[in-house]
Amino acid sequence: MSPLNFTHILTQAVDELSAPESYEGLFLRHIEGDPLPSGRALRRIVDLARAILFPGYFGNSTVNSRTLPYHIGVNIEQLFEELTGQVLAALCLADNRVEEGRNEALHQLAAERAARFVSTLPRLRRLLAADVQAAYNGDPAAHSFGEVISCYPAIRAIGNYRIAHELLLLDVPLIPRIITEMAHSETGIDIHPGAQIGEYFTIDHGTGVVIGETCIIGRNVKLYQGVTLGAKSFPLDADGNPIKGIPRHPILEDDVIVYSNATILGRITVGRGAVVGGNIWVTEDVPAGARIVQRK
Template identity: 45%
Template sequence: MNDISRRRTLLPDATELPGDPDLAEVAEKLRLMRLLSQQRRYAGRPVPRLPAKAEIVAILSDVVALLYPRHYGPSGLKPERSDGLVAKMLPQLRDRLARQIELEFLLAETAQPDAAHSAARQAANGFMAALPRIRDLHDTDIAAAYAGDPSAKSLDEIVFCFPGVAAALRHRIAHALFGLGATMIARIMAEYSHAVTGIDIHPGAQIGPACFIDHGTGVVIGETAVIGRNVRLYQQVTLGAKRFETDSGGALVKGQPRHPVIEDDVVIYAGATILGRITIGKGAVIGGGVWLTAPVAPGSIVTQARLKLASQPPRG
């Protein structure tokens, strides 16, 4: 039997395909599957509402617009109207964010509505208070990009066009929420940024001032990574875990430091992979394509071994 005949025997004839499905039966099966899933997740308590992903993405976009209204605010915004726009947006954003945080907090098994409402409001207020700090930190990222990339013609170009700078800003927003306990909302924001920029930064990662992610596609920064001041990363850099610790029952131990510590003034070139809770010392330079699982002393230069080509083919 030839390949074409064999494939035909594996595919049903058109006359054997089912007709229109009973959509009521499909809906009932899906309902039962949701019911079983909810019973496993919520252990018999009432099924809570979930935060709205689309609203969280919209809030992220509006926070970016609030921080940089001339770049990401309404089209054609006049500079003299920026202050009024920000003043108007702040209370609206706080209320929208507080509602989403409350929905996240209500997912906890022991959540109480009044306590969740109060804690969410407090977290939203804390985030609003952090906005000047976020803007101040991100301005150092923009300055680092301008100083570190000869192709950059202006600071405005960097704000508009550089994916590494966009990812850093959204990380700083998500990181603030992560620290306030809104970890799911922070993760939604981080994954949206990942989808848009190609740069995957867990919101738990700690990133110091003047971080420049150049090009950026494929960069991965894990949850417990710590990055110091004036660090530059290129595309395809991974700051990952070497292994996952397990408890006596074989379950993963969560929250343990397992990602690298990158000290100040470090440069990590394209494709480098750094794994485990190791420290890359101040001022070190890690070459492209290097694989590291051991600490590096301050000021070191680490590169791949260079291939040596013989001038003549080997004898024998």
């Protein structure tokens, strides 16, 4: 094939890809000068949060009790600045108005939400400390809290989820989903930031776990690998489109255990202290204290 023919092929591809009907819904038309969220920056933000929440395990490994306030102060200042920039980018992406003072107002809103997120970090540390303890107490192969914090994919995924969930509660668009999807790609654990998960939560092994947006999970719940907490069906509106935002995922009350590859679908309740065995399909309520297993 001659170079001329190559040119024709390339030109035709450009023409086809530039046709409006080819990029409908796929072309981001943002206002010139507005920032865009950065995956690299969000990874730095998550790393900074980990260094604050688990000092010594992440970030500067030479930190000690004497230098801890300094290191946390530096990390929080950097976290606040970088998070403000990323929240601003997300707000700009969600707001396509062109009006005087818009950017200044959005920057102020972004700084406020970033500061409010920083204020949640002490509570996040308490929650994650309980999650680490749950993982350690629930796994005889765990030899120390340090091993759990450093090695267990569940702690990485739950940590990202808890950060993302707080940002979602602060009405930060897009970023919470990016943060949980980072953990999903790293660990194979898919937790939607909209799920509500109580303290002392753990996932053993974790690969293939899916927790849907409207799940409510109580305290001291343990899941094993391959568990799906999903939706059974998607109600449609008058035009045949899925109705979004309605409760459609399971509720797991306190002290529930769900073993590997169980699939629990729909807005059903698994009662307190119930045990759901492995490889089971559950679409009806499970009474408190029940033990659901496969029939022999």
